[in-house]
Amino acid sequence: MFIRTDNKITRSQAIVFLTNTVLGAGILTMPRSVSQAMHTPDSWLAILLSGLLILPIVWLMTRLSLYYPGLTVFQYAGRIVGRLPGTVLGLMLVVFCITIAGFEIRILAEVTMFFLLEGTPIWAIILPFIWAGTYLVSGGIQAIARVYQIVFPLTILVLLVSFGVSLRLFDIDNLRPVLGDGLAPVWDGVKASILIFSGCEVVLTIVGFMDQPRYAVRTMLTGIAIPAVLYLLTIIVVVGGMSLNTVITSTWPTLDLVRSFEITGFFIERLEFPLMVIWLMQMFCNFCSFFFQASLGISQLFRLPPQPVIFALVPIIFLTAMAVDKQKELFALGDIIGYMSIGLFVLLTVPLLIIQIIRKRGRRQHE
C-alpha cells in the first residue's frame, strides 16, 4: 500500500469518519432518554422519524460545503459573511466541539468506572485516552480516518453480535400497541432523540477533505444513514427485549439488556464486557473526531500551526470533562449539547447557505 501525503480521504474513509463521529455514547443511554420523554413503546417510530429528518439536514450541509471545494467551514465561512462574523461562527463550532469532546470522554469514564474499573480514579481513565487522542489527532485526518477504518467493522460486529444474542429476550408485544397514544408522544421522542445525531456538523469540514468531492452527497448520506439504522435497531432490540418500563428505569439500558441474560456454555457467558470494552474504542473515535475538529478550527481560524494548538487543547478538554460534577448534570449537559447542535444548524448552516445562494444569484445577474 502506498502512503498518502496529500491529506485527503477516500469515499469509504469519509463514510466511516461521519459514522464514527455520530455514533458514540448516545447508543448506551438513548433508549432511556427517548422512552422517558414518550412513555409509550413507539420510541422506534421517533428514532425512525429523526433519522429521516437528519438526512435533509446533512444534505444541506454537504451542498453548502460543495460551494467551496477543498475548504473547510472555518475557511469558507469568512469568505461568505466576512472575516469577523466568519471567525465568530467558526468559534461557536469550536466551542461546541470542545464541549462534546469533553462530554464524550466523561461518559466513557463514567461507564468504565461503574462497570469495569471500580476504584480507579477518574483522571487515570480520562488522561490516557486524551493522550492517545492527542497522538492520533497529531497525525492528521489521514491517520484518524485509517484508525476509524480499522475500528469501525470491529465495533459494529460486536454490537450486532450482542444484539443478535439478545434477541432471545425479544418479545414483539413489548413494542405494542403501535401509536396507542397517537402521534403527540412521538414528537416528544423526536425532540429527545436529537442529541444522538449531534456531531453531524463534522460534514462541514470533512467534505473539504474528500479526494472526490463529486460523490460528496452520496457519501455523506451513507455516512449518516449507518448510525440512523443502527439507532433504530438499538431501540427496537432494547425496548423489545426489556419492555418499556424496565428501559425507563435503567441508567444504561443498552448495557442492561446484554446484562440481563447469561449464555451458559457459550465461549463467553457474559457479553457486556466485550461490548463495553469494544464500545470504548468507538467512544474514543468519537472523541478524537471532535478533538480534531476543534484543533483544526482554531488553527485555521487564527492561522496557527496545528501541533501547538492540539497540545494547548489537552488541558481545556480535560477541564471540560471534569467540569461536570454529578451524573445528573452530565446527562443534562448531553441535552444541552443536543440544543447546541440545533442552534448551530440554525445560526451557522442555514444563514451561510442562504447568503451563499443569494450572493451567487447576484453574481450571476451581474454577468
Added chain:
Amino acid sequence: MNSRLRVIAMSLLLPVLLAGCWSSKEIEDLALYAGAALDVGMEDETERVLEAKAAKYPRKKKLTATVQIVPVRTVGGKSSKQGGPPHMPYNNISGTGDSILEIFRQFSIRLDQPIIGHHLKVIVVSAELLKEQPIENVMDFLLRDNDIRPSTMVFVSQGPAKDTLVSEANNSVPAFHIMGMIRNRSRTSKVMAPVTLNNIDGLTYAKKSFALQNLVTANGEVEFSGAGIIKGSSGHWVGTLNQMDAEALTWLRNEGSAGVIKAEVRDEPLTYEIKEMKSKISSKVKGDDIEFDVSIKADGRIIEIWDSAAGAASPFTTEETTAVVQKQIEKIMNAFANKLQKKYQADVAGFGDRFAIEHPALWKKVKDNWDEVFSRSKINFTYDVKISEYGSFVEE
C-alpha cells in the same frame, strides 16, 4: 542523537504500563456469593452471641440477609484428620439490619475477604418479609448495585428464605441447584419461566401484579411449589398459587412447553403428556364490561392408563378420552381464574398486557386500578385438546 534520546525516553515510560490494572483484584481473594436470601429480621445464634458481647450498631432489625459464598477456601489441605466433618462446598453467612448494603458491609468485619456480587444467580425472598415490606424496597439495592447482574433470578419462599440455601447433600451448592432446576421447564410447566431482576424492575415501576416461583423446603430439600403473588398496588405478598395453578399460569402466559395432565377414569389414573401447549388471550369491550376470550390448545399423547378398559382399542373412543382430559384441564383453568379474580384480585397472567395492546385508549383509563377491573371482567375459555397417539404400547 536526538532520536536515540527519544527512544530511550519512550522505553523508560513503558514500565509504567507493566504495573497492570489499577483496580485489579485477585479472584482468590474475593468471596463470590452465588445466592442471597432475604428474611424478616431474625438473628441467628452467632449474631445473638455477638450482640450479647456488645458487638452492636444502631439498627431496627427490619430484615436478615443471608449470602451463600462459594467456593470456601480449603485451608490446610485435604489430608485433615479422617472422620472429621466433610468440607461443605459453600458457606452461608447471615446478618440482620435495616439496609441490605449495610448488612453486606457488616460481613466485612466478620469475613477475611470482601464479598462480591458479580456471580449472584439466585435471590430468595421470604413471603413473610414481603408481607411486611413492599418488594420495591427490598429489591432497591439489588437493582441499583453495579456488580449484581439484572439476569439474577428471583424466587419467593414459604418459610424462612435462608433455609432454601441449605442442602443436605454434601457436594452441591444450593444456589446452583435452584438455578439448575429451571432447566426442568422442558419437562413440566409447574416450573415457571424465571423472573429476573430486570423483569422486577419494570413490573414494580408499572405497579403490575406478578407471580414469583414459590420455594418450599423440607428435610434439606427444596421444591418448586406453585407461586407467590405480589400485588402491584401495594408491592406486598398476598398469597400462594398451588402447583396446578402454576401450570395454568405458565400455560396462559404461553411460556410452557411440556406438562402432565392426570385425569381419572373410574378412580384410576389416565395420564396425558402434553407435547405442545398454547394459549391465546383476546379481549373485547361490551359497554362498560370487559370480556376475555381465552383459547387453550394442547397436543399430546396418552402415556399411562391404569384402567385397561380405557385404552386405545377399548370401548372408550378417542373422543371420549379427549373429553376426559379436557375436563381435567377445564377444572385446572377455572380454579386458577377463580383464584386470580375472586381470591387475590390480581392479574398475574398478562390479561392486562393483552388488553393494553388491543384497547390502548381504554387501557389508559383503567390501568391505575386494573386489578379491580380485571376481577370484575368475564373470562370465557375455549379448548382444543388433541390426542395424537398412545405411545409405543398397544392394547389389543
